Amino acid sequence: MNSLPPLSNLETRDVESLLHPYTPIHRLRSIGAMVMERGAGVHVYDTRGRAYIEGMSGLWCAGLGFGDEEMVEAAIEQMRTLPFYHVFGAKSTEPAIELAEKLKEIAPMPVSRVLFTSSGSEANDTQVKLAWYYNNALGRPNKKKIISRVKAYHGVTVMAGSLTGLPANHLNWDLPVDRVLHADCPHHYRYAKDGETEVEFVSRLANSLRELIEREGPDTIAAMIAEPVMGAGGVIVPPKDYFPAIQPILEEHDILFIDDEVINGFGRTGNWWGCQTLGMKPTTISAAKQLTAAYAPLGAVLVPEEIYQACVDNSAAAGTFGHGFTYGGHPLGCALGVKAIEIYQKRDILGRVRALAPVFAARLTRIAEHPLVGETRFCGLVGGAELVADKATKRPFDPKQGVAAQLSRFVENHGAILRSLGDTIAFCPPMIITEAELNELFDRFERALADTEAWVHKEGLRA
Numbered sequence: 485m486n487s488l489p490p491l492s493n494l495e496t497r498d499v500e501s502l503l504h505p506y507t508p509i510h511r512l513r514s515i516g517a518m519v520m521e522r523g524a525g526v527h528v529y530d531t532r533g534r535a536y537i538e539g540m541s542g543l544w545c546a547g548l549g550f551g552d553e554e555m556v557e558a559a560i561e562q563m564r565t566l567p568f569y570h571v572f573g574a575k576s577t578e579p580a581i582e583l584a585e586k587l588k589e590i591a592p593m594p595v596s597r598v599l600f601t602s603s604g605s606e607a608n609d610t611q612v613k614l615a616w617y618y619n620n621a622l623g624r625p626n627k628k629k630i631i632s633r634v635k636a637y638h639g640v641t642v643m644a645g646s647l648t649g650l651p652a653n654h655l656n657w658d659l660p661v662d663r664v665l666h667a668d669c670p671h672h673y674r675y676a677k678d679g680e681t682e683v684e685f686v687s688r689l690a691n692s693l694r695e696l697i698e699r700e701g702p703d704t705i706a707a708m709i710a711e712p713v714m715g716a717g718g719v720i721v722p723p724k725d726y727f728p729a730i731q732p733i734l735e736e737h738d739i740l741f742i743d744d745e746v747i748n749g750f751g752r753t754g755n756w757w758g759c760q761t762l763g764m765k766p767t768t769i770s771a772a773k774q775l776t777a778a779y780a781p782l783g784a785v786l787v788p789e790e791i792y793q794a795c796v797d798n799s800a801a802a803g804t805f806g807h808g809f810t811y812g813g814h815p816l817g818c819a820l821g822v823k824a825i826e827i828y829q830k831r832d833i834l835g836r837v838r839a840l841a842p843v844f845a846a847r848l849t850r851i852a853e854h855p856l857v858g859e860t861r862f863c864g865l866v867g868g869a870e871l872v873a874d875k876a877t878k879r880p881f882d883p884k885q886g887v888a889a890q891l892s893r894f895v896e897n898h899g900a901i902l903r904s905l906g907d908t909i910a911f912c913p914p915m916i917i918t919e920a921e922l923n924e925l926f927d928r929f930e931r932a933l934a935d936t937e938a939w940v941h942k943e944g945l946r947a
């Protein structure tokens with residue numbers, strides 16, 4: 485490996501002052517942080533003057549790329565008019581009202597009310613609280629457990645982190661808390677038994693979900709939460725029959741279906757919502773990220789009528805609806821949410837995603853042939869390439885070797901940013917990317933893959 489350049493003044497100040505999320509902080513002093521200075525279109529530029537294609541839309545969120553003038557103008561206008569107000573205590577703002585109406589209009593199921601949060605984690609935390617509140621209103625005090633899935637990602641607050649099904653979010657964090665169950669991950673490549681077809685795999689997972697519900701007792705289970713395409717767990721696209729197979733089991737046992745659209749929502753899979761692409765019929769939805777194209781923090785819970793009515797009943801008993809975040813419904817976030825949706829519609833961003841999806845799929849399909857790649861997965865403009873030490877046996881690399889992380893560093897050397905998630909490299913480019921830029925992103929990735937292959941060989945990591 486090349487020796488690393490010494491840290492700049494800014495990079496040293498960073499290391500001494502920030503606690504960086506999802507970073508090997510035990511090594512930060514030697515690797516330093518890449519300090520970003522500005523962005524334009526699909527590119528970001530660091531303080532060392534290097535340009536990168538942002539192949540991850542930051543954190544799956546900057547769907548309109550960087551420096552969109554219409555978004556900037558909308559932000560300035562809102563900041564001048566009303567930089568802050570809230571929606572507590574029967575107060576409101578026009579941007580919050582307008583965004584709630586917009587969300588009701590584009591939602592894939594009937595929505596009664598919209599509850600704003602500041603983040604995806606808060607949206608999912610709120611979902612759990614609402615499921616409890618709902619069952620209390622219905623006089624079902626034991627129906628409180630939430631089913632999530634192995635490899636799910638739903639955020640990091642105490643409850644959202646419990647719903648997340650990844651070891652790093654639980655180990656030494658005293659999570660998951662009680663009342664959370666993790667069902668099977670619908671990843672055929674990794675979890676199918678030898679010779680098991682996708683149809684057999686789906687049927688086994690559906691049976692195992694039914695068994696879990698019956699073992700725990702359906703009257704103890706409030707909800708199941710799922711991302712349509714699983715993101716941070718490694719971009720896992722479930723078999724097409726998966727949601728249609730589990731949906732009736734939930735309905736039969738009166739279990740709410742919480743759809744986590746934090747990554748999938750707003751065009752990423754080629755439809756407004758991932759549930760429409762994956763054949764999932766949610767009771768309620770959590771949204772964030774591309775809701776504002778990441779120009780300001782905002783999350784939202786799309787509340788159906790039956791849960792809303794339960795909120796009304798419980799509030800009558802308590803004298804108030806005892807929930808809310810100071811910045812949930814912040815006028816800046818809401819104004820940018822309204823503007824982002826307007827842009828998605830008038831620039832036909834969904835059409836762009838659909839038009840680019842075959843190119844994206846073709847490039848990832850070709851990458852799957854590489855000796856270091858076990859499987860590639862894609863849906864709309866989100867995808868992943870899973871690295872393996874042995875293609876025939878699917879044997880992964882030893883996690884300590886950090887091969888995917890090394891690949892993402894080589895990608896950076898070639899002028900692009902992609903994220904390693906365990907053994908998988910994720911792709912989630914801004915939805916405004918052109919075909920030429922998309923091909924350039926993959927060309928750079930392929931060069932980095934070649935570097936990784938040489939590095940793996942040199943270090944003898946496949947033995």
Ligand SMILES: Cc1ncc(COP(=O)(O)O)c(C=O)c1O
Pocket residue numbers: 543602603604605606608637638639640711715716744745746747772773
């Ligand atoms: C599917 C999903 N849900 C929830 C979250 C948590 O959102 P936040 O980081 O805004 O709390 C994320 C974040 O990546 C996510 O991918």
